[in-house]
Amino acid sequence: MRVLAQVAMVMNLDKCIGCHTCSVTCKQTWTNRDGVEYVWFNNVETKPGVGYPRRHEDQERWRGGWQVDRRGRLKLRSGGRVKRLLGLFANPDLPDLDDYYEPATYDYDTLVTAPAGPHVPVIRPKSAITGEDMAITWGPNWEDDLGGAPEHAPADPNLAAMAEKVRMEFDKTFMFHLPRICEHCLNPACVAACPSGALYKREEDGIVLVDQDRCRGWRMCVSACPYKKVYVNHRTGKAEKCTFCFPRIEAGQPTVCAETCVGRLRYIGLVLYDADAVLGAARVAGPRDLLEAQRRVFLDPDDPKVAAAARAAGIAEDWIEAARRSPVYRLAMRYRVALPLHPEYRTMPMVWYIPPLSPVLDAVTGMGADADDPDNVFHAITDLRIPLGYLASLLAAGDTEVVAGALMRLSAMRAHMRARAIDGSVDEDLLAAAGMTAEEMEEMYRLLAIARYDERYVVPAAHREDAAALSAQVDGCSLDGEGGPGMTGFHPAGLTGRRPDGRLGLRLFTGRGGAA
Amino acid sequence: MNVALWVVIPYVALTIFVVGHVWRWRVDQFGWTTRTTQVLESRLLRLGSPLFHLGSFAAIAGHALGLLVPKGWTEAAGIDDHLYHLVSVGAGTAAGLMVTAGLALLLARRLTSPRVRRTTTRADKVLYAVLTVVILLGLTATVGENLLGGGYDYRATIAVWFRGVLTFRPDPDLMAGVPPIFQLHAMSAWLLAAIWPFTRLVHVWSAPIAYLWRPYIVYRRRAPRATTT
Numbered sequence: 001m002r003v004l005a006q007v008a009m010v011m012n013l014d015k016c017i018g019c020h021t022c023s024v025t026c027k028q029t030w031t032n033r034d035g036v037e038y039v040w041f042n043n044v045e046t047k048p049g050v051g052y053p054r055r056h057e058d059q060e061r062w063r064g065g066w067q068v069d070r071r072g073r074l075k076l077r078s079g080g081r082v083k084r085l086l087g088l089f090a091n092p093d094l095p096d097l098d099d100y101y102e103p104a105t106y107d108y109d110t111l112v113t114a115p116a117g118p119h120v121p122v123i124r125p126k127s128a129i130t131g132e133d134m135a136i137t138w139g140p141n142w143e144d145d146l147g148g149a150p151e152h153a154p155a156d157p158n159l160a161a162m163a164e165k166v167r168m169e170f171d172k173t174f175m176f177h178l179p180r181i182c183e184h185c186l187n188p189a190c191v192a193a194c195p196s197g198a199l200y201k202r203e204e205d206g207i208v209l210v211d212q213d214r215c216r217g218w219r220m221c222v223s224a225c226p227y228k229k230v231y232v233n234h235r236t237g238k239a240e241k242c243t244f245c246f247p248r249i250e251a252g253q254p255t256v257c258a259e260t261c262v263g264r265l266r267y268i269g270l271v272l273y274d275a276d277a278v279l280g281a282a283r284v285a286g287p288r289d290l291l292e293a294q295r296r297v298f299l300d301p302d303d304p305k306v307a308a309a310a311r312a313a314g315i316a317e318d319w320i321e322a323a324r325r326s327p328v329y330r331l332a333m334r335y336r337v338a339l340p341l342h343p344e345y346r347t348m349p350m351v352w353y354i355p356p357l358s359p360v361l362d363a364v365t366g367m368g369a370d371a372d373d374p375d376n377v378f379h380a381i382t383d384l385r386i387p388l389g390y391l392a393s394l395l396a397a398g399d400t401e402v403v404a405g406a407l408m409r410l411s412a413m414r415a416h417m418r419a420r421a422i423d424g425s426v427d428e429d430l431l432a433a434a435g436m437t438a439e440e441m442e443e444m445y446r447l448l449a450i451a452r453y454d455e456r457y458v459v460p461a462a463h464r465e466d467a468a469a470l471s472a473q474v475d476g477c478s479l480d481g482e483g484g485p486g487m488t489g490f491h492p493a494g495l496t497g498r499r500p501d502g503r504l505g506l507r508l509f510t511g512r513g514g515a516a
Numbered sequence: 517m518n519v520a521l522w523v524v525i526p527y528v529a530l531t532i533f534v535v536g537h538v539w540r541w542r543v544d545q546f547g548w549t550t551r552t553t554q555v556l557e558s559r560l561l562r563l564g565s566p567l568f569h570l571g572s573f574a575a576i577a578g579h580a581l582g583l584l585v586p587k588g589w590t591e592a593a594g595i596d597d598h599l600y601h602l603v604s605v606g607a608g609t610a611a612g613l614m615v616t617a618g619l620a621l622l623l624a625r626r627l628t629s630p631r632v633r634r635t636t637t638r639a640d641k642v643l644y645a646v647l648t649v650v651i652l653l654g655l656t657a658t659v660g661e662n663l664l665g666g667g668y669d670y671r672a673t674i675a676v677w678f679r680g681v682l683t684f685r686p687d688p689d690l691m692a693g694v695p696p697i698f699q700l701h702a703m704s705a706w707l708l709a710a711i712w713p714f715t716r717l718v719h720v721w722s723a724p725i726a727y728l729w730r731p732y733i734v735y736r737r738r739a740p741r742a743t744t745t
């Protein structure tokens with residue numbers, strides 16, 4: 001057993017109002033630069049919908065993630081090592097800018113500089129890449145709130161697995177928002193595909209990062225990631241991805257997207273896991289067994305044996321303590337309401353989701369029944385194929401039982417708290433059906449409904465012993481060069497900076513492009 | 517004059533090549549990249565880039581064979597002049613055409629795709645110009661002299677001189693009687709060597725061969741392990 005700690009996230013989808021605050025604050029922090037105009041480390045999709053980049057979940061097309069071959073070996077879906085090197089000259093699976101969208105800006109100056117005349121001056125959209133006039137025909141969130149869904153959403157790969165009838169009716173039936181960031185996977189396909197070894201997973205906290213000094217621009221990570229959460233900076237020619245706001249995490253703070261989330265639906269905490277068991281879990285044969293396999297990789301921080309092994313592996317006491325208080329571990333393992341996004345990609349994603357109950361409630365109301373009556377809701381969960389099948393193809397490799405189980409527990413929680421508030425009664429049958437005690441129910445309620453800041457985010461700061469290494473980085477930054485990830489001069493908590501070896505970027509090689 | 521052309525210039529170029537690489541490697545890891553633009557345009561790249569790269573590999577292998585391997589060795593291996601000529605002209609012409617076609621496609625892509633054009637740096641423009649000259653001269657030499665013309669035995673002169681330069685025993689007189697097209701090709705190649713370290717060509721040295729045997733998942737520590745256990 002090799003115990004490692006992973007900083008992980010859970011998002012409670014029922015609470016997401018699709019306001020995009022997380023996307024905007026993330027963009028302002030990390031990708032507000034030339035070369036990454038089209039990049040959203042955090043984006044919020046309306047589901048059903050094709051998402052960003054378009055149809056990224058269609059792995060027949062993009063060939064991201066892993067698969068198990070006939071002999072039971074785990075392989076990148078895009079092929080083996082030799083094949084990847086042969087593809088260096090032209091990556092056959094790389095999305096085009098048009099699969100994302102062409103970013104636009106407006107010639108705002110016209111409003112000020114237009115000569116006086118009888119007409120109000122108008123501004124025209126200009127491509128943020130070429131500076132030329134353009135028509136805006138697609139965007140990272142074109143289908144917001146099902147806008148244009150009858151036209152576009154049938155192309156959602158998650159619908160392909162569902163019955164004909166569903167496809168026709170879905171837009172009357174349900175809708176929810178899906179915020180997405182990099183999953184900081186336990187078995188990251190992006191890392192495995194990087195020919196230079198520039199992508200790596202940090203041993204201390206599991207954050208997956210691109211070493212900007214070692215990336216050589218082979219762009220294999222972009223296509224290998226099934227979630228399409230690595231991007232090419234077309235100015236610097238290097239890959240960039242969500243950093244899980246590591247400078248904030250090191251300082252014991254939540255990520256920017258979580259901190260600013262209006263719905264307060266994001267939870268950040270540690271999960272201890274057995275790194276030696278990851279490979280075995282990622283190659284279990286049946287896609288539907290992957291969820292349980294991944295759960296078995298997680299270690300119970302309350303188990304003294306695990307704590308001892310963690311200590312032996314050099315994990316500090318306060319980290320083990322933080323793992324015990326982790327909201328992520330509780331939601332995924334104790335209450336079992338959080339589920340991984342597309343476990344069938346076999347990357348062992350570490351951003352999990354609590355499936356939304358609202359599509360079911362909407363369906364109940366739509367049928368003219370009372371959505372406040374728990375019986376109606378339970379029946380709907382077991383009978384309604386439409387939203388359930390969809391949620392299952394998103395969060396459980398198509399296994400509706402798993403999603404139904406999570407939704408059952410969520411609606412049992414509603415029923416339990418309601419009964420308690422109205423007449424103080426406790427329905428033991430209900431608790432037994434959900435497989436939870438009244439105490440657990442109430443804890444879960446507290447975590448999900450009250451959702452206090454310090455319960456949502458249990459992030460232990462990076463260690464003092466490491467402070468020397470950290471302070472060596474303060475003052476200046478090798479990535480501050482034009483087009484570099486640090487060129488906005490953003491230095492969160494003063495932690496980014498010049499590498500210990502003091503390397504710098506050179507202006508001559510970083511291009512002139514982008515709109516002036 | 518001969519000394520300046522065939523001794524001084526080569527060594528100046530080689531010095532810039534070596535020192536430039538060391539300097540760039542130490543100062544500019546962040547700029548050391550292919551500067552891929554596939555995400556901006558992939559239709560032309562999908563054809564042009566493999567043509568150009570694979571053609572270049574063949575051409576480089578051919579140059580290594582022609583310039584570095586002494587004539588005596590191939591003869592000892594039982595390859596007579598005629599056979600060598602056939603193979604080198606055939607393969608050389610094929611490789612040259614591949615590189616030229618690839619380059620033409622990539623150039624067309626640079627020029628016709630506004631997205632790609634905007635990301636083109638000064639260094640890129642110089643590189644494209646020099647590469648075009650080197651390749652066209654090389655192709656002309658191979659096709660013009662060796663395929664259509666009577667054939668020129670560069671292994672008796674250019675190759676010997678080139679090995680002399682590399683082993684610090686340069687003999688400029690060997691180059692005096694060489695046909696001008698070969699002379700120009702060699703000159704332009706030195707120019708390419710001199711600008712090499714300052715362009716995206718540096719990515720050649722990062723060909724990720726080690727990928728073939730490294731473990732798939734790379735772990736790295738943020739800080740050295742604390743030694744207080």
Ligand code: SF4
Nearest residue numbers: 182183185189190225
């Ligand atoms: S989700 Fe993140 S860690 Fe996982 S494969 Fe994609 S980029 Fe890598």
Ligand code: SF4
Nearest residue numbers: 016019020022261263
């Ligand atoms: S800020 Fe929160 S509520 Fe708003 S879109 Fe993002 S995840 Fe949803």
